[in-house]
Amino acid sequence: MMRYPREVPEDRDRPGDSRARRWNIVAVAIAMLTGFGALLLPLGTRSSTESKGVERTMRVSLLSNEGPSLLILVAIPALLVALPLMLRGAASYRSRVVIVVLLGVLVMLGAMSIGLFFVPTLIAMILSMSAQAATRSSPTSSSH
Numbered sequence: 001m002m003r004y005p006r007e008v009p010e011d012r013d014r015p016g017d018s019r020a021r022r023w024n025i026v027a028v029a030i031a032m033l034t035g036f037g038a039l040l041l042p043l044g045t046r047s048s049t050e051s052k053g054v055e056r057t058m059r060v061s062l063l064s065n066e067g068p069s070l071l072i073l074v075a076i077p078a079l080l081v082a083l084p085l086m087l088r089g090a091a092s093y094r095s096r097v098v099i100v101v102l103l104g105v106l107v108m109l110g111a112m113s114i115g116l117f118f119v120p121t122l123i124a125m126i127l128s129m130s131a132q133a134a135t136r137s138s139p140t141s142s143s144h
Helices: 017-040 062-066 070-086 089-109 115-137
Strands: 044-049 055-060
Touching (some): 017 115, 055 062, 062 070, 070 089
16 A cells, blocks of 8 residues: 655645745844844944044944934845745745845845845845745655
8 A cells, every 4th residue: 555645735834844944034033133233333434524624534333324214124124034934835935935036126226235235134035935945846745
């Protein structure tokens, strides 16, 4: 008697999806660290001239230079990459694909400012998406 692998309903995780979830958690952590780093590290400069004509230059963070409204902009990638962790099955995979595309667009649009800082987050999300795609196309996860 031949035994076939048990079929997993589409709305539940398949056995190999835990690797995709782990990469997704890594992507969230990287996005949060990148956001905090971009906000708090001294990436900009501010110059001032004193009354005696002496120019003074100091390094400032983006948060002190641009203000707290930048918090929303930096939170977007972290919130985007956290979304697939709240979903299961095919919806999780589809959301990872959409988020990889969106994150790629955001990285390209923000390349002249802080966009390139989020390339490691994009790479982790690509790994998460491909890990889930590999489990979906493997012979043990297909139905017979």
